[in-house]
Amino acid sequence: MKNQSVSSNLDWISVFIYIILVVLGWLNIYSSSLSSTVEDASLFDFSQTYGKQMMFIFFTIPLIFIVLAVDGKFYEKYSSIIFGVALLLLVGLFFFGKTIAGQRCWYAIGGFTLQPSEFAKAATALALAKYLSDVQVNLKDVNKQIQALLIIFLPVILILPQPDPGSALIYTIFIIVLYREGLPAWYIWSGFIAIFLFVLTLVIEPQYVILISFIVIALIYLKSRKINRNIIASGIILVLISGFVFSVDYVFDNVFKQHHRDRFNILLGKEVDLKGIGYNTNQSEIAIGSGGWLGKGFLEGTQTKGGFVPEQHTDYIFTTVGEEWGFLGSFAVIALFVGLILRVIYLSERQKTKFSRVYGYCVAGVLFIHFFVNVSMVLGIFPTIGVPLPFFSYGGSGLWGFTILLFIFLKMDANKVNEW
Known part of the structure; x- marks a missing residue:
């Protein structure tokens, strides 16, 4: 060298x-x-x-x-x-x-x-x-x-x-x-999907999130080639998504600190606190x-x-x-x-x-x-x-x-x- x-x-x-x-x-x-x-x-x-x-x-x-x-x-x-x-x-x-x-x-x-x-x-x-x-x-x-x-x-x-x-x-x-x-790319996609589902569950009820997930998985299944279809795998993915969605509220309420919850609520428009937790961002x-x-x-x-x-x-x-x-x-x-x-x-x-x-x-x-x-x-x-x-x-x-x-x-x- x-x-x-x-x-x-x-x-x-x-x-x-x-x-x-x-x-x-x-x-x-x-x-x-x-x-x-x-x-x-x-x-x-x-x-x-x-x-x-x-x-x-x-x-x-x-x-x-x-x-x-x-x-x-x-x-x-x-x-x-x-x-x-x-x-x-x-x-x-x-x-x-x-x-x-x-x-x-x-x-x-x-x-x-x-x-x-x-x-x-x-x-x-x-x-x-x-x-x-x-x-x-x-x-x-x-x-x-x-x-x-x-x-x-x-x-x-x-x-x-x-x-x-x-x-x-x-x-x-x-x-x-x-x-x-x-x-493998599925690691990245799984992470983005998890973040999206987490935020979506904070905005709407969990059952609606699962319904949307079911529709998306069903559409993907129907549009896939017959040789690539796997109903068992699709079912497992839906079960995993359902478990994750139903755990969001518990994680949000018990794992996150109060100031973390407040910041998410401010960001999502669920709370308006311009003199409190939202003061910094507003200013x-x-x-x-x-x-x-x-x-x-x-x-x-x-x-x-x-x-x-x-x-x-x-x-x-x-x-x-x-x-x-x-x-x-x-x-x-x-x-x-x-x-x-x-x-x-x-x-x-x-x-x-x-x-x-x-x-x-x-x-x-x-x-x-x-x-x-x-x-x-x-x-x-x-x-x-x-x-x-x-x-x-x-x-x-x-x-x-x-x-x-x-x-x-x-x-x-x-x-x-x-x-x-």
Whole structure:
């Protein structure tokens, strides 16, 4: 393998987009933070949110150099150990974690906190890429499917009780990666159908959902070729659907927390609580809508300056973009995210080793689901579940986690791990 310098082979397009997103993220955090501080505050006031974020960005620079300094094959060789350490850190939260806003998701280190689930995404991606790159792994084999799914759901099992459903949801995107590598399509379809039936059952009575399911299955059965018809299989599917549908109310009432139920009810229009659980979403929609085409201007957002959107510097940071930069500014930010995701996919497709290719898909998947869910959440078309916007939302753990995730892949590509 020809040894070339990292800088000469580094994909500078991805790096350039990354830098722009980080800078724009800080500018929006600065703007949203000034709603509760004086406007002439020092940029280097580390007691303020924007000051802390600047410090996080500063420490990101040596972090990038460390990631790029490590040989690309190190991540493949020690992926299992990295994954094991990540799982141990998640387990340790139950004993040493700090509870904030009812969630035991952080380790307190001095005056700062670290959220291990943010770093576990890269570890899980490495472990999954390592497993799938094994020449003996065939995802048509049920045992191999179970083992691959176990890698994905081990961190989910540890994250859900914290409770942190938002972070747990992110890991499900890895199933799409499995599908790309040969997982039968019925897994994906089953997941989408289950989500659809779950939501539909919350809207209409279970018996009507089952009736609709029966009609759909009957039509599929009648339109199938006679040689493909299997009335027993059709009957089993209907029974499974019926059992699932009748379990929805129990799960919704007994497994979901009250604030989760409230958010679903608000989203589905079953409740209107603009001063309570629906306040954040309503205010974010007002803020984004008030921005118009060109926005009100940097530091000029009235909703932002008035502090009407709680936690605007974290999960709702996109409302600042919408209000101050308008539709065109929001479109530009969305274009940057889409551009980065497509660039990672392009780089993944040109890899020649399965490990680096699969890891690249994982990176693109994690960035996409974070971006999609966060923006959908802010626009009121997805329940509020606490999913940050990559490189924009306040927090050192999120910024460092996404940076490590991305630059490990850029190191693989730059170091020509893909060459034989």
